[in-house]
Amino acid sequence: MFRLNVQRHPKPESGPESVSQLRLWKINRQFVSESVFVFVAFVIFTLTFFNQVAFFGKTFLPLSTVGVMGLTGPYGDPTTFRPDTFHIDLGASSWASEPWAQVVRFDYQSRQLPLWNPYQGSGSPLLANGQSGAFDILRLPVVVSESAVAWDAYYLLRIIGGAVAAYAFGRAIGLLRPAAFFLAVAYVFSGHFIILQNNMWIESYYLLPVVLLGVELIAVGRQRLGLAVMALTIAMVTYVGMPEVTLIILVTVSAYCSLQLVIEFVTTRDPKRTLQIALWMIGGGGVGIALGAPLTIPLLEFSAQSAQFTAHRSVLGLVTASPNLFATIVFPLLLGLPGEKTATNFINHYVGITVTVLALYGLLPRKTRLFQRTALIAIVITIVFLAKTFGVPGLNDIGELPFLNVTLFTKWSAPISGFFIAVLASIGVNNLLQKNIRAILSVVPLVTTCLLAVLAIYLNRSIIVHVPPVDVQTSLSTAVACALAVSLVTLLSRRGPRWLVGLLCIVMVSTELYSYASHNVYQDRYDRFTTPPYVHYLVDHTKRQSVRVMGLNGLLYPDDSSAFKLQDIRFLDALYVDRYLLYIRSFISPGVTDRFVGGPVGSTERFPRIWNNSWFDLLSVRYIVSSGPLTRPVDTTSDELINRIIAVNPAAKKSELVTHTSFTIDGQSRPVLYEHPPSVLKFPLVVTPDQSHISFAPAIEPSAWTESTAGGVQFEIDVDYAGQHRVLFLRNVDPKNNASQRHWVDQQVNLSSYLGKRVVLTLSTRAIRSTNFDWAGWGGIRLTPALSPRHTPLSQYHLVYSKEVNIYENQDALPRAFVVNKVTNVSGPTQAVALAKSGTIDPRTTAIIEDTKSQPTIDSTGPPGSATIVEYRANDVKVAVSAVERSYLVLTDTFYPGWAAYVDGKSTPIYPTDLAFRGIFVPPGSHEVEFIYEPKTFYAGVVIAFAGLTALGVVIAVGTLTQHTRKEFND
Numbered sequence: 016m017f018r019l020n021v022q023r024h025p026k027p028e029s030g031p032e033s034v035s036q037l038r039l040w041k042i043n044r045q046f047v048s049e050s051v052f053v054f055v056a057f058v059i060f061t062l063t064f065f066n067q068v069a070f071f072g073k074t075f076l077p078l079s080t081v082g083v084m085g086l087t088g089p090y091g092d093p094t095t096f097r098p099d100t101f102h103i104d105l106g107a108s109s110w111a112s113e114p115w116a117q118v119v120r121f122d123y124q125s126r127q128l129p130l131w132n133p134y135q136g137s138g139s140p141l142l143a144n145g146q147s148g149a150f151d152i153l154r155l156p157v158v159v160s161e162s163a164v165a166w167d168a169y170y171l172l173r174i175i176g177g178a179v180a181a182y183a184f185g186r187a188i189g190l191l192r193p194a195a196f197f198l199a200v201a202y203v204f205s206g207h208f209i210i211l212q213n214n215m216w217i218e219s220y221y222l223l224p225v226v227l228l229g230v231e232l233i234a235v236g237r238q239r240l241g242l243a244v245m246a247l248t249i250a251m252v253t254y255v256g257m258p259e260v261t262l263i264i265l266v267t268v269s270a271y272c273s274l275q276l277v278i279e280f281v282t283t284r285d286p287k288r289t290l291q292i293a294l295w296m297i298g299g300g301g302v303g304i305a306l307g308a309p310l311t312i313p314l315l316e317f318s319a320q321s322a323q324f325t326a327h328r329s330v331l332g333l334v335t336a337s338p339n340l341f342a343t344i345v346f347p348l349l350l351g352l353p354g355e356k357t358a359t360n361f362i363n364h365y366v367g368i369t370v371t372v373l374a375l376y377g378l379l380p381r382k383t384r385l386f387q388r389t390a391l392i393a394i395v396i397t398i399v400f401l402a403k404t405f406g407v408p409g410l411n412d413i414g415e416l417p418f419l420n421v422t423l424f425t426k427w428s429a430p431i432s433g434f435f436i437a438v439l440a441s442i443g444v445n446n447l448l449q450k451n452i453r454a455i456l457s458v459v460p461l462v463t464t465c466l467l468a469v470l471a472i473y474l475n476r477s478i479i480v481h482v483p484p485v486d487v488q489t490s491l492s493t494a495v496a497c498a499l500a501v502s503l504v505t506l507l508s509r510r511g512p513r514w515l516v517g518l519l520c521i522v523m524v525s526t527e528l529y530s531y532a533s534h535n536v537y538q539d540r541y542d543r544f545t546t547p548p549y550v551h552y553l554v555d556h557t558k559r560q561s562v563r564v565m566g567l568n569g570l571l572y573p574d575d576s577s578a579f580k581l582q583d584i585r586f587l588d589a590l591y592v593d594r595y596l597l598y599i600r601s602f603i604s605p606g607v608t609d610r611f612v613g614g615p616v617g618s619t620e621r622f623p624r625i626w627n628n629s630w631f632d633l634l635s636v637r638y639i640v641s642s643g644p645l646t647r648p649v650d651t652t653s654d655e656l657i658n659r660i661i662a663v664n665p666a667a668k669k670s671e672l673v674t675h676t677s678f679t680i681d682g683q684s685r686p687v688l689y690e691h692p693p694s695v696l697k698f699p700l701v702v703t704p705d706q707s708h709i710s711f712a713p714a715i716e717p718s719a720w721t722e723s724t725a726g727g728v729q730f731e732i733d734v735d736y737a738g739q740h741r742v743l744f745l746r747n748v749d750p751k752n753n754a755s756q757r758h759w760v761d762q763q764v765n766l767s768s769y770l771g772k773r774v775v776l777t778l779s780t781r782a783i784r785s786t787n788f789d790w791a792g793w794g795g796i797r798l799t800p801a802l803s804p805r806h807t808p809l810s811q812y813h814l815v816y817s818k819e820v821n822i823y824e825n826q827d828a829l830p831r832a833f834v835v836n837k838v839t840n841v842s843g844p845t846q847a848v849a850l851a852k853s854g855t856i857d858p859r860t861t862a863i864i865e866d867t868k869s870q871p872t873i874d875s876t877g878p879p880g881s882a883t884i885v886e887y888r889a890n891d892v893k894v895a896v897s898a899v900e901r902s903y904l905v906l907t908d909t910f911y912p913g914w915a916a917y918v919d920g921k922s923t924p925i926y927p928t929d930l931a932f933r934g935i936f937v938p939p940g941s942h943e944v945e946f947i948y949e950p951k952t953f954y955a956g957v958v959i960a961f962a963g964l965t966a967l968g969v970v971i972a973v974g975t976l977t978q979h980t981r982k983e984f985n986d
Contacts, residue, residue: 193517
């Protein structure tokens with residue numbers, strides 16, 4: 016193993032001691048030369064693999080994904096998008112990593128810690144989401160600069176770093192230089208890193224060899240250095256921020272250490288030494304976890320706050336890949352390109368045939384430390400991870416363990432098994448270099464390849480018929496050519512020079528992997544966050560008013576608004592504060608599941624409820640961005656209610672007086688319960704908070720407005736409860752003679768006085784004069800929890816910008832901070848939702864707060880006072896409040912642990928308000944209120960990290976002092 020001490024010593028002049036120093040100087044100089052050569056070689060390899068990005072102006076950035084301009088690509092990009100069916104999950108970086116890197120940069124520029132993101136939803140944890148890379152030093156290039164060049168440089172540099180790390184690990188376990196170089200190429204250019212290359216979690220896998228290098232250093236007696244390498248690298252893996260990947264890597268390192276210890280004990284029979292090594296390994300892992308505590312502890316808190324709504328379900332741990340997909344590991348294109356539907360490739364990884372057949376050479380038993388330790392460990396870990404991936408009974412059950420039950424093994428474990436297959440292959444190359452492979456084994460690569468090909472074709476016969484024949488032919492012919500090349504190199508290894516055998520192995524693996532990687536799918540380099548004029552307009556107006564925005568039709572697709580410091584109520588993340596997403600599902604978009612994007616773009620959710628919705632207005636959404644005219648979508652709930660009413664009145668249906676149709680008035684079509692007079696419809700109903708109002712627009716079909724015999728219709732709604740009748744609505748509609756009725760005129764009937772009761776509604780129509788052309792109906796009839804509308808849909812939103820997009824101003828949007836003088840107390844979120852849906856609360860004047868202890872409340876008829884946000888920063892919000900009497904301040908930012916409030920410098924409790932937001936009581940008079948994010952979990956993590964860093968420093972210092980003392984004693 017090469018030395019890691021690179022300190023250069025002066026040339027000695029004479030004497031035995033001088034000879035020893037000369038030898039050390041030569042070794043260190045050799046190490047430096049080797050390091051420089053390896054680094055330059057990997058730079059050349061990386062730039063060759065990705066020559067289009069490095070030299071021809073292409074970019075790794077997924078410019079074709081939904082973004083600032085919706086589905087049309089970045090603003091002003093003149094290029095034509097190239098189709099890309101090779102890469103998977105392109106949107107992950109554009110919708111998360113890239114905008115979050117901008118937010119982190121904003122915070123550091125303003126000298127704040129990147130703890131809170133005010134730009135998504137109504138605010139959400141930034142560091143604690145685990146993916147923002149707030150403390151990830153490897154992401155420094157894209158924190159310093161947001162340009163496409165910086166992102167491409169970042170992607171290229173981490174590939175080079177990963178290759179150097181794999182090479183160093185290979186040398187540490189005893190591989191010859193060509194074999195270690197083979198390991199690095201086979202690993203960093205394998206499938207997962209190519210197919211998912213623009214995703215941030217790749218960093219963690221590039222760091223895995225460094226962690227294992229630390230383990231190896233401990234195993235060979237370099238305990239302090241090994242502990243430091245382990246600890247610092249585990250901390251770096253943690254700060255990359257993908258919890259599932261971090262967990263998988265920690266599991267892998269634990270397995271690697273455990274197997275090392277078992278082998279150590281079996282071979283040495285020395286329990287004391289084995290225990291000593293175990294303690295150093297545990298210390299390295301423990302210190303590393305401690306150093307990552309400032310992220311992991313807030314992440315655990317966030318996970319607890321998002322237990323109800325999360326993309327990580329407990330069933331993920333048991334998800335497996337179909338065994339037939341094993342073929343894609345060896346024959347990457349056999350089932351088509353990864354992004355094609357025919358591929359059905361959920362493994363997202365390949366190693367190719369060269370690595371596979373050379374791994375067989377690595378299985379040959381040898382009485383060497385390289386085989387007895389590393390090869391055996393690699394075999395065990397590979398078998399376990401592949402068995403779990405493909406659902407082998409028994410091993411698959413580990414997916415039910417805590418934390419592992421929310422981890423998708425088929426995706427996150429693929430690079431781990433790929434790494435250890437590459438390790439076995441590099442050991443096979445090492446055997447070739449040492450002439451340990453018999454000539455008769457040269458037939459193994461060809462025979463193995465043919466057998467695997469036949470098996471793969473048979474198992475996937477139903478899929479292959481749908482794959483382009485050129486993909487199948489290319490995949491199989493490449494595999495056969497590579498197997499033949501390995502066979503020839505095997506024969507050559509018996510007599511050929513070592514350098515030539517090593518070079519040919521490297522050429523074989525790099526050529527095969529290069530042939531699989533797609534090179535014509537990258538877009539022309541362009542800054543994805545080029546600012547459109549409409550964004551300038553929004554930035555200018557939202558800063559002055561401190562309000563939020565919302566994009567439709569994929570515009571400002573979450574979380575792109577964060578890159579422009581625009582606070583958008585939508586966001587994409589793996590974790591969501593339960594209160595906020597419950598608010599969205601209850602009042603804004605009931606179809607939301609694991610994301611809120613504002614409509615059916617990359618999501619199954621319906622169009623959000625933005626009209627006549629006080630709970631939407633409470634979110635302070637002042638501006639709506641749309642690619643076209645803002646039109647009210649068809650209300651499918653209205654269709655459902657119409658069908659229900661007709662179903663319980665079969666006689667009326669047979670009379671042809673009643674049907675389900677639609678009218679178009681004011682250029683807007685609505686579903687209509689057609690009820691030609693005279694007609695009576697009965698509808699039994701249990702009144703609940705979700706259906707406490709019946710909304711509708713009584714109307715007559717426009718083509719009847721000009722008929723001479725048309726005479727108008729009387730619409731009536733009667734309610735029957737326990738035999739007591741009451742008329743709730745009665746109106747004459749005659750658009751022929753009354754021009755004001757030639758529009759949709761929204762009406763609403765309040766049923767909240769019958770909450771929990773079973774009633775029978777009667778919907779009647781009567782002819783005012785003649786029944787001729789009385790083509791009447793109840794337009795858009797539906798059951799809702801909403802308050803009476805303040806505006807018609809067409810007057811609530813004013814068009815204020817119409818260029819590359821349309822921007823509409825919401826006239827009803829509430830300010831971000833305001834004061835109310837009425838407070839209603841409930842015991843929890845469920846009760847808050849029920850009360851809000853009852854229709855008895857107007858959030859403009861009354862706040863719903865949750866407090867089961869003191870149960871504070873106010874109810875005043877006086878003026879509520881005023882509130883003005885005077886300074887708004889990510890972790891600090893200052894509000895100037897003026898109140899005539901004791902009042903309640905509502906700040907429509909997410910209620911979340913760690914936020915503290917101060918009135919004139921004195922601490923005051925924050926209450927969950929209107930389910931999702933923050934609120935405090937303020938005394939009469941003028942006051943300065945400050946909300947500060949002071950998460951105890953983060954600061955507890957800092958204390959733990961400091962303790963870990965101190966322990967690491969003490970260990971290193973003691974070791975250095977001990978070595979110095981021994982040297983002086985020997986002198």
